[in-house]
Amino acid sequence: MSPGSRRYQITGGGYRAELAEVGANLAGLWHDGLPVTVDNPPDALPPKSSGAVLLPWPNRIAAGQYRFDGVDYQLALTEPARGNATHGLVRWVRWTPVRQDASSVTLAHDLVPQTGYPFPLHLEVTYAVDADGLRVRLEAVNTGSAPAPFGAGCHPYLDLGGHDYDTAELLVPAAAMLDTDARQIPTGRRPVEGSPYDFRQLRPIGSVRLDQGYAELTGSVAVLRTEQRTVELYWDAAYRYLQVFTPPSVLPGRNAVAIEPMSCPANAFNTGEALVRLEPGERWSGSWGIRLA
Template sequence: MFAIAQKQQQYKTYILSDETAKSEVEVVPERGGIITRWRIGGQEIFYLDTERFTHPELSVRGGNPILFPICGNLPDNTYIHNGKQYTLKQHGFARDLPWEATEQRTEDKASLTVVLNSNEETKAVYPFDFQLAFTYELQGNTLEVRQEYKNLSSEPLPFSAGFHPYFLCGDKTQLKFEIPSNQYQDNKTKEFHSFDGNFDFNQDEIDFAFGQLKSKSATVIDSSRKLKLTLDYDDFSTWLVFWTVKGKEFYCLEPWSATRNALNTGANLTVLDPGGSLTTSIRLAANFF
């Protein structure tokens, strides 16, 4: 049985649930359209810094933040369009703006659609008209995010997009990764290195970007939590970014459509024709063993 409930906390929160599977997802549209929590059998899948979440001026550290119209950061946070310089902060603005909850369904799954439209605030830093419509679908132990990007401008719409999921973890040395790439780029040094499936968690921070993906699926096994997590994606996602910080109970495995600075370099940049649209999705599955 599927259901959608609402509760008013600091923000209106939508709770999608599959009562048979004892799974539920919490969505906060006005706080960046974000999924803040995902539970299965009462166990949290996502990490959430609840104290930081209460401060609207701070970016959310936790849940599944939305990245648009860029992933990562730009040099000096700037890019040029039609000879004019614009400033865009890291990961863009979609994760900071209020979205609107629209369609809800509970027939064969619990689903909620949230929408973000361009406005004067977005056009000051990104001079395009657009609409984003994301549908969160919960069924059993799987969470799917269907995305539609629409260009409402009279000129081509350039963008990259992705997600920044924070997964709650136990002992990081008991994490086993299957990432479909043989190399990564270290964002701090910009150097490329071969990848053998292991990370050195003694580092203060790990920020690695994996390109040339050989399949459309990645898995992480957390032996300390007896949890296997699978991330499936389609051709839209061309990079997976792994990020974590020493001493924190999370790791991030982020599907990106393009790597950093694509708005300037054009590498893997998506460009929609006027009136055009693009649909894509990611799927997460969590299995305890």
Template sequence: MFTIALQQQQYKTYILSDETANSQLEVVPERGGIITRWRVQGQDILYLDAERFANPDLSVRGGIPILFPICGNLPENTYTHNGKQYTLKQHGFARDLPWVVTNQVTEERVSLTLVLNSSEQTRAVYPFNFQLAFTYKLQGNTLEIRQQYKNLSSTPMPFSTGFHPYFLTVDKTGLEFEIPSQQYQDQITKEIHPFNGTFDLNRDEIDFAFGQLTSQSTRVTDNTRKLRLTLDYDDIYSKLVFWTLKGKDFYCLEPWSAPRNSLNTGENLTVLEPEASFSTSVRFRADFF
């Protein structure tokens, strides 16, 4: 049985349930369209910093924030388009703006569709008309995020996109990684290192970008929680970023379509022609063993 309930917490929260599988998804449209909670077999898969989430002036650390129209940050938060300079903060604005629910499905599956339209506020920092439509689909132990990007402008629209999922862990030493890449760039030191499946997790901050991906799937096994997480992503996603902070009960494994600063460099940038649309998907699966 599939259901969608609406709760008025600090924000309106949509609760999607697959009751047969005992899995739930919580979505807060007005706080950046974010997924705040995903439970499988009654267990939380995601981490959420509740204090930061309660403060609208702070970015959310937790759940699955949406990255658009950039992933990462820009030098001095600026980029140039058609000879004009714009200011755009880290990871863009989609994770900070209210989204609107446009569709709910509870027959044979459960899903929720949210839309973000361009506005005067977005055009001031990103001079394009657009519409984003994201559908969160929950079935059993799998979460799928289907995305559609529409360029409603009269000129080509460049962007990158991604997700910043925070996965709950209580012991990082119990993590095993299957990341389909042979090297990563330390985004703090800018150094490139070979990757053989392990790295030192005992640092204050880890911010590694994996490129030259050889597969559209990655996996992390949390031996302490007896949880195996699989992330499948379409081929638009050219980077996987691993980020964590010492002393915090989370790690992030983020699919990005392009690296930092791609609005300036053009590297792996997606460019939509006027009136064109583009669809893609990522899928998360949580298996307990």
């Protein structure tokens, strides 16, 4: 994470994870000393939002504008090149540890009402490791007096361990993919069948490069396999969408595949698709994890 961000280390079952105070960011996950996710340098910003927690919305809101319960709101444009508000409001705030032991830590943040999102939320993220890998639980409580629009996601990058995309194999259990415009805002969906983006069966990534939203999930486990190992990313029913991203490189000499569990797709604050209406006092929770097969 950036300079001045404290880190919390947890270990268990051969796994070690580091979590950053700023953003409650997954700054790295290792197994027997080898990276499972991209590890963020302690003296730099997370590359390509690696390890970010995305609350109270994942992905993008077109033009940062939305209407909720008859009121129009304008968010800051945090992706100015495309004119979007992206990845929520908590990536650059400090989170407070409220529970910690050798193998787990819970970080909390009280999101205050602000321009564009005047809804107070109490947020917690719990990271835990054991012999079954890393488990991540997000929780949100509406502490205000009015309903709040809400969505959640996380942005882990699975490390390819020095392998290239052409030889790595990928499985994404999804029957549909989201079509997007030039701003990466969804415009519709279509079946993956017959397209280069059909990874319902484990197969080489080959020459396909992805920055693709997936819907109509047919399972709860995605797989990334190299000749060295098989990594699984899994999620519970709170997550109904995935974003899969294969950047040219995350760090110099480091390839990785971002497999991002999301409760709703991009621009859900406008479309309403899978958007959570969090009533006063209501709690939302969702869990996902990473393990070596």
